[in-house]
Amino acid sequence: MSTIADFKTEKPTWCPGCGDFGVLNAMQKACVNLGLTPEKVVVVSGIGCSGKMSQHFGGYGVHSLHGRSLPTAQAVKLANRELTVFAAGGDGDGYGIGMGHFIHAMRRNVDVTYVVMDNHIYGLTTGQASPTSDVGHETKTSPHGTIEQPIVPLQLAMAQHCGFVAQGFSGNIKQLVSLMERAVTHKGFSLVNVFSPCVTFNKVNTYEFYRDHLVNLDEEESYNPQDRLAALDRVAAANNLVTGVIYEDLDRPSFAEQLYGYPEQPLTQVNLALSEESYEEILSSFR
């Protein structure tokens, strides 16, 4: 069995108190709880403070481009279906420049767990407005307050029939671990949006703010995460300030289950060479 230590590397470079520490911990714990070994876990991250996740998590990693973690991650999983694949990044990375890939990843439903460290700000570039910044938030690029309507990740995900939609909070690691575990276990694409406070550049969406406002739907008995439209209503009513497994579609087949001719073994194990007969078969199509 692996331990937390197996999933650790060098000391993270995040600011003390940064929410991303909690996310890292939760990912590590979930992997331990699920009995995964580090070499079978790949974290593909974008660029941002959150993008450093691939460096800090002790599995294989791709620290890819700003906004491009999802295409890369989906391909890693398709190439080797035996791996557990996380995509990880920030709100700017995933819901700004990466928005197109996000929506299409939900359509495609490749079995990747997407963890967004949503701090409502551009951290690494030192404090500009992000696509999830609240209306009125004064940032370096919105000195008179942000005027764009923020992205609503949960609602978008449910509108697009994402098969697993969860939201967590870095201040509640226990819940976060369970969300991660369930997300990884879910067959198909899963979204875990995490309120992960940026203690340096976001003085609005703080730990305190979330502690005061978040509603834990996992603890709400009447809540049924399998009713998409009811979930949408509930989330909207709570102004998106909820945590828990928000929506889960247990029936939606994953990409791998539907892909014509997709082999049982990892593509990495498919023989590179073609047999004589294969060549003959192909050549005959050229005659």
Add this chain to the structure above:
Amino acid sequence: MSTIADFKTEKPTWCPGCGDFGVLNAMQKACVNLGLTPEKVVVVSGIGCSGKMSQHFGGYGVHSLHGRSLPTAQAVKLANRELTVFAAGGDGDGYGIGMGHFIHAMRRNVDVTYVVMDNHIYGLTTGQASPTSDVGHETKTSPHGTIEQPIVPLQLAMAQHCGFVAQGFSGNIKQLVSLMERAVTHKGFSLVNVFSPCVTFNKVNTYEFYRDHLVNLDEEESYNPQDRLAALDRVAAANNLVTGVIYEDLDRPSFAEQLYGYPEQPLTQVNLALSEESYEEILSSFR
């Protein structure tokens, strides 16, 4: 007063029977009905059969890049607020490669009318699967049937609080004209998704199919397009096969109304030269 003829150019190159003719007609009629003059209308289109809209519509045009009509269109409007600006394109253009811009345009809420000719196929490139192709649709790039969940434009738009969401059908020009008129009149970003059959490459989503399946919400008395969550439910219940004004938020302020310092006159009329005092003011910030 302008006439339809004023909004015509050379003969469109679309296949006979293509749904895009209807969309062009509806745009032209709406402009006439609204008393617009051609030189004050700009159509920015992407690349695709639908992308030829800018050539065929008799206003100023930008035939931009595949997927990029929206950024261009928003800038045209911001640059000259006296213009009426349409963005126009296909389902591949707008919901495939252009998806990120679509979501962000809804956030930003610049007063542009976005017309998507949604034929569930890539027309100009001769029949590949598009992001709105139905599951199971056999196309040149999905010979065993499309397996990705299609994009659900209306639900996405409502999830993202788009201020005006409508859906029309090329086979119902009368309604389409009214949708276009209302979309243009709406202050802020408006989406008009149009089922615009590709008679050459899509043998599934035909005129007949739509005639058989579409429900006209404009004619449904109980339907209230100002109730976002109810609208989402209704649309989902009808499997998105509805037409009409689906959702309208009459209160959401447009980008222009909120943009700090945005001048009343078009930016095109702002003096390029700075006054002596302005220079002095700026220079003092460098001392």
Add this chain to the structure above:
Amino acid sequence: MSGDIGWKVGGRQGEGIDSTGDIYAVALHRMGYYVFTYRHFMSLIKGGHTNYKVRSSDQVLRHHGDLVHVLVAFDQTTITHNWHELADGAVVIYDTAAFKAKAPDDRNINLCGVPLTELAKNAGSSIMKNMVAIGASICIHELELESLRPVVEDKFGKKGPTVVEQNMEALHQGYVYFNEHFSARFPLPPIKKSTHSLPSARLYASGNQAVGFGALAGGCRFLSAYPITPATEIMYWALAQFPRYGGVVVQAEDEIAAMNMAIGANFAGVRAMTSTSGPGFSLMMEALGLAGMSETPVVVVDVQRSGPSTGLPTKTEQSDLNEALHGTHGEIQRIVLTPRTVEECFLLTAEAFNLAERYQLPVIVLSDLYMGMSSQTIDEFPLDKIHHERGKLLQEVDLEKFGSYTYQRYNADVLDGISPRALPGQKNGRYVALGNEHSGVGLEIEDLATRRAQVGKRQRKLLNFQHFTGIHLDGDVHSPLALIGFGSTWGVMEEARIALNTNGLQVKHIHFSRVAPFPTEEFKEAMKGVQTALVVEQNSTGQLADLIQKEVGFHDRLERCLRFDGDPFTLQEIITRSEQVFPLGVHH
């Protein structure tokens, strides 16, 4: 008239011109002729002029040919548009029911009206008028109708024997009618048994198909791509074949995703590529840099079309060379291959995967619309040259000697700059592939010494690059005159060289099938003694000539022969330009 016949069918787009050309071309190919096709089409779906050229010969062909001897015209536009290509005495077959053909001038051309529609109706249905026209063409070529039966059966067999017979009858009707009414003939010589390759072993393939096949043969099992003319056929080929051999094809949401996916799959250890054309290629520039910096192998095929921007999406060009060489910010190592023929499309695409893994970097294969979409007869695919060399790929046993987190994926000390790769799933191989400058284990760094070491490491990779791609030399190696080209123009240039030779002008033909790393020594060697060189390129600025100037100089010796209107070069324009540029009577 020798055994080299140009045939063309033309009409409005969407009227079945393509399938007519296909049937004709495949039929002649199956009979044992070499065929070389070229498709002219427009960026709209219905209407607009389209045509399909087929050149046939009993000798190997390298080009679609300048002349048309038989033109099947479904409208007057086809006649007007292609008039200048018609050979003296050429035959124009047109449908008397459709229009009355008009000759633009009084050249010696036979306008042969055939009641195509009527004869097709006789055979069973008016939609077979194209078969009637093919029948007439077969008469003109003095060939056996029956030899078309296999093709007709292939094409219509699944519609049942009646349809097959009706189509045979339509061919027959056309043949007989033409035979009775017109005397003009352009016969094809009978196929000799002793040609150097067995006709039945020959293949009919386009560059795009060859790229697809080359990828599969080269071990590629993952293609991520976004549709774009003229590259989409690579996707089609892969969609049809990859799943049979354990491969996956993903239609990405855009080219940025396609490229990043290909990188991801390669990182995971699967040979993966993406295929695109100019606009998509431009969108891949950022990710190209990631592949370079993270030392992840990846293969990118750019089937060039006329640019810039959307340009002429259905026309050919060789104008992405600069971007292939210089695209992406900052500095990466890359290999750029420029296959000369369909066979090389196959071989170099396959080889691209060996190079990508061996040198751990992006390999760009530059094809173009002309090569990609021109189906032609080839003697064979060089299957025997296919091999798989995966470069420095570690096994778990190799990794055992490292403890956890000590393996240095980016060990900068390696002399050749190439540090062994581990693959996810392997124990003790953990590392992070990244676009940031990094330490040996793949952590972000910012210190000067590590940066310098890593830049140096990457630069060393290609310092002593030796590979069979590089330069291909034809003709008189001692000539002071040279034709220089790259990629798809090899065929037409080679035919031009041979023609010049026949006219008494001995030149050598230097052709690049690799432009990066630039084969400096080979090229200098090839240029020995050259006083004047004509650089032939399908673009408007002379990008290859510029590259040569940058790499080795020769500013005063290079003349340029450029074509950039979207049509491929004709043989004649290269000959004419050569005769202008090369001092006459240089013999030695």
Add this chain to the structure above:
Amino acid sequence: MSGDIGWKVGGRQGEGIDSTGDIYAVALHRMGYYVFTYRHFMSLIKGGHTNYKVRSSDQVLRHHGDLVHVLVAFDQTTITHNWHELADGAVVIYDTAAFKAKAPDDRNINLCGVPLTELAKNAGSSIMKNMVAIGASICIHELELESLRPVVEDKFGKKGPTVVEQNMEALHQGYVYFNEHFSARFPLPPIKKSTHSLPSARLYASGNQAVGFGALAGGCRFLSAYPITPATEIMYWALAQFPRYGGVVVQAEDEIAAMNMAIGANFAGVRAMTSTSGPGFSLMMEALGLAGMSETPVVVVDVQRSGPSTGLPTKTEQSDLNEALHGTHGEIQRIVLTPRTVEECFLLTAEAFNLAERYQLPVIVLSDLYMGMSSQTIDEFPLDKIHHERGKLLQEVDLEKFGSYTYQRYNADVLDGISPRALPGQKNGRYVALGNEHSGVGLEIEDLATRRAQVGKRQRKLLNFQHFTGIHLDGDVHSPLALIGFGSTWGVMEEARIALNTNGLQVKHIHFSRVAPFPTEEFKEAMKGVQTALVVEQNSTGQLADLIQKEVGFHDRLERCLRFDGDPFTLQEIITRSEQVFPLGVHH
């Protein structure tokens, strides 16, 4: 010690190093000294070493200087990391409360422990320890403490007079303590009244600010951009200033949107630009081609950083030259400007808008992190050179002579290749701007003749390009030795040239402030008589040298001096390399 002092403050990121450097630099600037700063920082938010260098002199400065005379060290790393830069006899000020400073070797350096925290507390709060250190520095420079008051008031005034007085007291504490305990001094000479510009008229600006100001002055009223280091400060400047003068700044969702927005706004008739750095620049390649093909003016500022890919995001480089010249598929006309100084950042950015509208094409301004983020004293912004030339822009009266749909936006017959533009809103000016090849009125075409005419039209635009940008020549024009560079390296190269001159080696300094269109004639003229040239570039391959080889040759005469580890050139390394490369004793 002459009037040229290097001062540096260093510590952990997030500890206020930047604001300490700012206060010191602005204070000296306000006193009338020329200051030149350089910020060293890392791509993480807290922790990691950062430092801020300020060089000061009573003479004009062009570079941040190699040496440090006074180092304020908030941790031991600062000492170790910057030790090699310390001048003989240099002073290190460190906080005795924080750590015990260790000298890495026994060089003659004065480690001066000052109880910074304690003295700060004396003044009111420990957070003012940086002010204490500045006070000590002022003592070392033998300057008046009171002359810092205006800066302190600016900085802390809004927090009330008490805070101002506390900070003045902190300065005082540091001054007095140092004065009492240490004797090492690096005095700055008193400012003379008769320097050629009035100190009070001088400005303190960075390249990024100058680009923002240049844009505004040049008539730009629309900036669309996406945050990226080191370009974001251009956005900040614009956000603060544009709205005051009727301008708009849009934070785009990505760089693709940013570029397409800038094109859209320009199409509408507003001067618009986008600003970015390498990764964003690569994403703009497709849209760059659209601007070229649709002949839409647009200005793109690329503030280069160390590549490739994410590279070293907080380090400088000049390695996007190739992409600026060759990026995008197909072939477009473009202008690439490479400002040499902060003043030129202002002027050439402003001028870029004239060029973009005059030639109707994209203009790329290549700055870099070093120039963009180094604030410095300049004598003035060349406001008198600002003018607005909008090129061929039609008025409604001009368009009246056309009926509807007859105006030819892309009239290919124009001799100079530049056809007049109409703007949306104007009657009879309707046209479609597009990336497809097109007819005069902007309809897609595919015919050969129109294609050739339009390619020709676009190519003619820059054929006889004459403009004040081009080449800047300094030094001995008759020297057979030349230093060649482009962009931000001008300052350090110019100081190197002067130093070489002092050492008896006369060289000329040829510097490009425009690389496309390449100033061929000017450059050849400048190269007359040059036997050896050292091309100095902040990249690893020598992109400028390659460009020169391509454009004019000189392969045998070019030597390369490259730096690519992220740090800007030192004066000394250019001098050393020059002395290696230039044959000694060449005098004439």
